[in-house]
Amino acid sequence: MFADYTSAELTAIFAMQGFAGLILFSVFVxxxxxxxxxxxxxxxxxxxHGEFMILGAYITYLTSQFFSTSLPSLFDGYFFVAMLLAFLVTAALGALVEWLMIRxxxxRPLDTLLATWGLSLILQQLYRTVFGAREVGVSLPDWLMGSYAITDIIEVPINGIxxxxxxxxxxxxxxxLMQKSRLGKQTRAVVQNRPMAxxxxxxxxxxxxYTFALGCGIAGVAGSAFTMVGSTGPTAGQLYIVDTFLVVVFGGASSLLGTVxxxxxISQAQSTMEFFLSGSMAKVLTLLIVVGILMLRPQGLFSLKVRR
Known part of the structure; x- marks a missing residue:
């Protein structure tokens, strides 16, 4: 597999794939x-959760369209407005979904899985009806275009940075927020012992x-970031939901350090193997490795001590 490349080429390949893995890592996180x-x-x-991310991406797309047509002089700063709107709208939708359905x-974990899967199908069809089945992309400001040349053969895109x-x-x-704020302390108290809290x-x-709304809001921000590295479609969120659950379970639920x-x-393993193997084979090997580790450590890489 490596015999066809010189040491300099391998170094450049690992550097480029490593940086591509960092961009994938950002979306995963x-x-x-x-x-x-x-x-x-x-x-x-x-x-x-993937559909909440795509909602944030569509809001970013709409914001870019609005700024390009109505406020072209402020277009360079539209992304920060889009990111704030994506967080607020997806958080509000998350709070509504929690009140109407999740609570x-x-x-009843199986029921929540089926209910949210049905919600994902509804949202996908809604996006398809409103925005169409084709994927859309945002126009990036000039300051996010281009790349930095680290060496003669290694370039780093500015939007990835x-x-x-x-x-x-x-x-x-x-x-x-989770460690210092009042909401974070209350959240950790509920995690450790709900009846006592x-x-x-x-x-x-x-x-x-508030917790469900916060989680959905962060997914909306992830959607804004996603528009920098990929196109947005009604089903694009489903491409990441399995990998995201894999990240959460492998790192240990409710552990921020474990998630990171x-x-x-996972992102570095997938990015590197995708260059030398097919994308599907890279995912299969990554999944097998993660499953093997979870068999030895089912609580994940990091886990919190929780009172029962």
Missing amino acids: LMALGLAIIFGQMGVINMA HLYK FVMGLTIIITICVYL AAVGINTERVDR ASAFT
């Missing part, structure tokens, strides 16, 4: 952060709603 919060605290298997299905920087900032913000006056139903470490490991 943004998707998995929201899913880990929802699954880790509430035990809800949200199969519609009636707690402690921006996505990674955005991922780092959002991860830090989520960590501070309710006994000391924490409104667990409100915490659940798992996303990095």
Whole structure:
């Protein structure tokens, strides 16, 4: 497999695929952060999480269209407005879904899986009706175009650097929110012991709603970032949902560090193997390796000690 390449070519290949893996890692982390919060605290298997991501992507697309036609002088900064709108709209939809459907299905994981899978199909058809079946792409500002030449054969796209920087900032913000804020402390209390948290006056139903909304909002931001590296279609979210669940389970539910470490490991493995093997074979090998590790450590790479 490596015999056909020189050492210099292999170094360049691993560097380029490593950076491509970092971009995939960014999407995985943004998707998995929201899913880990929802699954880790509430035990809800949200199969519609990918559709929340695509909603954020479509909002970014609409915002770019609006700025390009109505506010062309402000087009360079449209993405920051789009990212905020994506978070607010997807968080609001998440809160509505939790109130209408999810709150009636707690402690029934199979029912939540089926209900959210049905919701994902409804949202896919809604996107197909409103935006059409064809994929759409956003127009990037000039400052996000081009690439940096690290060597003669290695170039790094600027939009990829921006996505990674955005991922780092959002991860830090989520960590501070969960560790330092009142909502984060209440969320961790509910995770550790829900009856005791309710006994000391924490409104667990409100915490659940805010948590589900937060997880969906982060998925919306992931959709905004996704538009930088891929085109948006009604079913694009389903391409990432399995990998995202894999990241969450492999890293350990409700563990932020585990989510980041798992996303990095899986994205780098897939990106590197896809160059030398087919994409489907790379996914199969990655899945087999992860399953093998989970057989030895079923709680994931990192796990929280939770009182039962």
